[in-house]
Amino acid sequence: MKRQALAAACAAVLFGLAAVGAARYGPLGIAGAQQQVSLATMSEDSGQWVMPSKDYAATRHSSLNQITTENVGNMHAAWSMSTGATRGHEGQPLVIGDTMYFESAYPNNVFAVALADYHIKWQYTPKEDPFAVSVACCDLVNRGVAYGDGKIIVNALDGQVIALDMHTGRPVWHAKNADPERGQTVTAAPLVVKNRVLVGVSGGEFGVRGYLTAFDLGTGRQVWRAYSEGPDSDTLIPAGFPGPHNAGVSTWHGDQWKVGGGTTWGWYSYDPQLDLVYYGTGNPGTWNPTQRPGDNKWSMTIFARRPENGMAVWARQMTPHDEWDFDGVNEMILVDIDMNGQKIPSLVHFDRNGFAYEVDRRNGKLLLAHKFDPSVNWASSIDMASGRPIVNPAMMTKAGVNVHGICPAAMGSKDQQPASYDPQTGYFIVPTNHNCMDYQAFSVKYKGGFPFVGATVKMYAGPGGNRGAVIAWDPVQGKIVWSDPERFPAWSGVLTTDGGVAFYGTMDGWFKAIDTKSGKLLWKYHVPSGIIGNPITYMHDGKQYVAVFSGVGGWAGIGLAAGLTEPTAGLGAVNAASDLKNYTTLGGDLTVFSL
Amino acid sequence: MHRRLTRIRAALLGALCALALAAPLPGGAAGGGALRVCADPNYLPYSTRDGRGFENKVAEAMGRALGVPVRYTWASMRGPGGFDGFLRQTLRAGLCDVVVDVPYASINLSVTRPYYISSYVFVFPRAKHYDITSMDSPELQNLRIGFEADTPAEMGLKLRALITHADPYEIGDEDGASPAEILDAVTSGKIAVAVTWEPSIGYFLRNRPNLEVVPVPNSRSQGSPEQYVFPMAMATRPDDAALRAKLDQAIAQHKSELQAILQAFGVRLYQPASA
Numbered sequence: 001m002k003r004q005a006l007a008a009a010c011a012a013v014l015f016g017l018a019a020v021g022a023a024r025y026g027p028l029g030i031a032g033a034q035q036q037v038s039l040a041t042m043s044e045d046s047g048q049w050v051m052p053s054k055d056y057a058a059t060r061h062s063s064l065n066q067i068t069t070e071n072v073g074n075m076h077a078a079w080s081m082s083t084g085a086t087r088g089h090e091g092q093p094l095v096i097g098d099t100m101y102f103e104s105a106y107p108n109n110v111f112a113v114a115l116a117d118y119h120i121k122w123q124y125t126p127k128e129d130p131f132a133v134s135v136a137c138c139d140l141v142n143r144g145v146a147y148g149d150g151k152i153i154v155n156a157l158d159g160q161v162i163a164l165d166m167h168t169g170r171p172v173w174h175a176k177n178a179d180p181e182r183g184q185t186v187t188a189a190p191l192v193v194k195n196r197v198l199v200g201v202s203g204g205e206f207g208v209r210g211y212l213t214a215f216d217l218g219t220g221r222q223v224w225r226a227y228s229e230g231p232d233s234d235t236l237i238p239a240g241f242p243g244p245h246n247a248g249v250s251t252w253h254g255d256q257w258k259v260g261g262g263t264t265w266g267w268y269s270y271d272p273q274l275d276l277v278y279y280g281t282g283n284p285g286t287w288n289p290t291q292r293p294g295d296n297k298w299s300m301t302i303f304a305r306r307p308e309n310g311m312a313v314w315a316r317q318m319t320p321h322d323e324w325d326f327d328g329v330n331e332m333i334l335v336d337i338d339m340n341g342q343k344i345p346s347l348v349h350f351d352r353n354g355f356a357y358e359v360d361r362r363n364g365k366l367l368l369a370h371k372f373d374p375s376v377n378w379a380s381s382i383d384m385a386s387g388r389p390i391v392n393p394a395m396m397t398k399a400g401v402n403v404h405g406i407c408p409a410a411m412g413s414k415d416q417q418p419a420s421y422d423p424q425t426g427y428f429i430v431p432t433n434h435n436c437m438d439y440q441a442f443s444v445k446y447k448g449g450f451p452f453v454g455a456t457v458k459m460y461a462g463p464g465g466n467r468g469a470v471i472a473w474d475p476v477q478g479k480i481v482w483s484d485p486e487r488f489p490a491w492s493g494v495l496t497t498d499g500g501v502a503f504y505g506t507m508d509g510w511f512k513a514i515d516t517k518s519g520k521l522l523w524k525y526h527v528p529s530g531i532i533g534n535p536i537t538y539m540h541d542g543k544q545y546v547a548v549f550s551g552v553g554g555w556a557g558i559g560l561a562a563g564l565t566e567p568t569a570g571l572g573a574v575n576a577a578s579d580l581k582n583y584t585t586l587g588g589d590l591t592v593f594s595l
Numbered sequence: 596m597h598r599r600l601t602r603i604r605a606a607l608l609g610a611l612c613a614l615a616l617a618a619p620l621p622g623g624a625a626g627g628g629a630l631r632v633c634a635d636p637n638y639l640p641y642s643t644r645d646g647r648g649f650e651n652k653v654a655e656a657m658g659r660a661l662g663v664p665v666r667y668t669w670a671s672m673r674g675p676g677g678f679d680g681f682l683r684q685t686l687r688a689g690l691c692d693v694v695v696d697v698p699y700a701s702i703n704l705s706v707t708r709p710y711y712i713s714s715y716v717f718v719f720p721r722a723k724h725y726d727i728t729s730m731d732s733p734e735l736q737n738l739r740i741g742f743e744a745d746t747p748a749e750m751g752l753k754l755r756a757l758i759t760h761a762d763p764y765e766i767g768d769e770d771g772a773s774p775a776e777i778l779d780a781v782t783s784g785k786i787a788v789a790v791t792w793e794p795s796i797g798y799f800l801r802n803r804p805n806l807e808v809v810p811v812p813n814s815r816s817q818g819s820p821e822q823y824v825f826p827m828a829m830a831t832r833p834d835d836a837a838l839r840a841k842l843d844q845a846i847a848q849h850k851s852e853l854q855a856i857l858q859a860f861g862v863r864l865y866q867p868a869s870a
Contacts (some may be wrong), residue, residue, distance in 0.1 A: 180759075183758065208756075444699075444701050444825070445698070446698050446701055447746075447767040447768065448641075449641060450792045452746045453822050
């Protein structure tokens with residue numbers, strides 16, 4: 001995202017707000033008024049961290065440069081704090097003015113902490129429907145709060161959306177975006193765009209039909225809801241849409257679209273100039289692919305929608321008829337890229353299916369789609385004309401067939417852990433997974449006393465023996481520049497800075513600073529638990545700080561607990577849970593570093 | 596290394612002895628003149644150390660048919676390693692030769708011909724008169740359902756989004772748990788209807804005459820096959836074709852005796868839909 005574009009965008013945002021007359025300054029006074037006027041402008045101030053992905057373009061890049069490749073070796077822990085929760089901490093704090101705001105994993109404790117003396121200004125824990133715990137698929141994670149109009153917007157696991165007064169922590173409004181009794185939960189962070197709060201839903205394993213909902217920032221009233229499947233009236237696909245109509249029904253067998261999955265539990269980004277919101281949808285409902293013939297639209301899809309009314313402007317499905325659980329929800333990073341001497345407003349998306357998609361974000365046109373892990377073998381390439389993967393028939397999963405060595409495994413070459421774009425090098429720094437799987441489909445099995453028909457997935461380290469890596473991606477060449485292998489999946493987000501330093505954490509509990517140019521390790525520190533959260537940076541009293549959650553868990557943690565096996569599986573399963581236990585244990589903490 | 600070699604040698608020796616002994620004794624069994632059965636010592640209605648389960652009775656019937664006594668190797672099917680752990684400690688370790696009750700077509704097991712067919716069933720209070728005949732019965736939409744976890748019941752409930760008002764039971768994973776627990780939950784009203792494997796609860800139904808039992812039919816209503824009816828067989832080691840042949844012969848000759856045993860334990864026998 002370029003500065004001119006943002007500046008132009010601010011006008012659009014201002015206009016949008018004026019149009020709805022939502023000048024609700026609240027008790028925040030002038031500062032609040034400024035925030036109200038333009039979140040986009042606020043996000044340009046790298047002293048603060050005002051939205052989950054740093055800016056609307058989701059770059060997770062900060063222009064702060066006090067901490068450099070030269071001096072990061074002197075970085076030390078400045079302060080730390082328990083979140084009071086033990087499950088997986090996938091989110092990140094916000095910093096607004098002199099206060100830090102953050103939310104823990106379930107039970108979703110929310111804190112406002114004074115940066116001057118670390119006292120807790122207020123604390124809030126929603127009363128939740130405990131049933132949500134039993135239907136949460138992949139640990140009880142949360143990916144953070146959002147800010148807008150003097151409010152801290154909190155998503156709770158049980159589907160509540162709560163706007164808290166940023167000064168008092170008192171609820172201003174309550175909304176509901178999911179019903180655990182129907183298998184729906186919420187783990188994603190909201191995004192505030194103009195006077196809308198965008199909230200997604202989780203629960204693809206439970207027959208949930210996915211949707212993205214927009215609530216009014218002022219009142220919490222639901223403004224629109226765009227389903228991932230169903231007729232155009234449900235998917236909010238208008239007459240001029242450049243793609244098939246009612247494909248949300250016609251690419252399904254019978255009524256299967258009603259439990260069609262396509263949940264929206266990842267990250268959302270926004271281009272103020274084009275006035276388009278971008279996000280991805282998850283795996284189609286019913287994990288067994290033979291039970292849902294067809295392309296299963298619009299699962300596994302990048303959507304571009306109008307924030308005002310949710311109407312789709314374009315959509316691009318990445319993995320039609322998914323057989324591998326390659327959810328398309330990973331972050332959409334909005335960057336202008338030089339392609340053949342032309343600067344193209346692009347969307348860059350590192351998908352779970354192992355391909356990096358670079359798309360013209362104005363119209364969804366595919367610019368480039370290359371593997372970002374050479375071991376990817378379920379498809380040889382992406383057909384540039386149709387956008388469809390050229391699937392390797394040997395890696396298709398089907399009833400009664402055991403398929404070995406599918407790469408990547410179900411958790412993908414990358415899951416929700418967000419990458420960062422560094423404008424100085426022009427690289428994306430991408431945290432990746434490097435697992436493959438054996439898929440034994442629909443064989444008859446027995447557990448003591450009960451016969452069943454099961455599909456089992458065994459995951460193990462990919463070629464080289466490492467289960468993850470952090471890579472630098474050159475979007476112009478569509479190539480890996482450097483790669484730092486990691487023992488476990490690199491399940492934390494990445495932060496890049498103008499100091500030339502990139503930060504990320506590992507599941508075995510190391511917080512690392514590397515040289516963005518070369519990937520060279522410059523500094524590391526062992527935190528209380530494994531890191532699956534996303535580092536941020538901010539200024540306080542003229543000093544740069546870097547903050548990150550520790551608190552291992554998430555799907556990778558659960559996958560490990562379920563017992564990954566080594567490539568030499570014939571010798572018997574190695575208990576990978578004890579493997580992780582040799583390095584870390586559960587527990588949510590925030591640790592903040594400075595020079 | 597030495598110890599390992601010794602152990603492999605011992606296993607080989609054991610296998611050779613078994614073959615040597617089995618070959619010249621038509622109608623006899625492997626394992627030095629006994630039918631060596633791997634079983635759970637504490638899992639009614641399947642088997643107990645003092646021989647009260649239907650698998651005990653089936654094993655005894657097979658022993659009689661082969662003219663040899665039954666000798667047991669005991670291990671829990673519901674310990675930390677589950678059924679695979681049970682196999683590792685018993686059949687695969689060469690400590691016994693047959694597991695008398697496993698699904699026909701089990702992956703990684705060498706099985707005999709099936710000797711009975713049973714089914715997953717719905718169980719609910721007779722007085723409720725629920726109209727439930729398949730997973731697609733509309734009445735299930737409004738009822739609290741209990742089901743055995745990690746079974747076709749769970750898959751079927753998930754496919755239809757019924758899982759969100761359903762409670763998992765893990766009788767098959769918890770050493771010491773009784774399959775009667777899910778029936779008690781129906782009787783107490785904790786759940787309205789249970790979906791479980793009939794042979795696990797048939798034995799306990801005799802004291803619960805007020806419960807209705809309806810088989811869950813195999814289905815293609817959601818697309819591809821859902822299997823609720825399973826033929827059951829006996830498992831041997833893959834290399835023990837000799838014993839498999841004898842068991843197959845004994846099963847063919849004593850089919851009605853085996854079925855009488857099963858029925859005495861409340862195991863309802865179902866016909867295959869096709870096959």
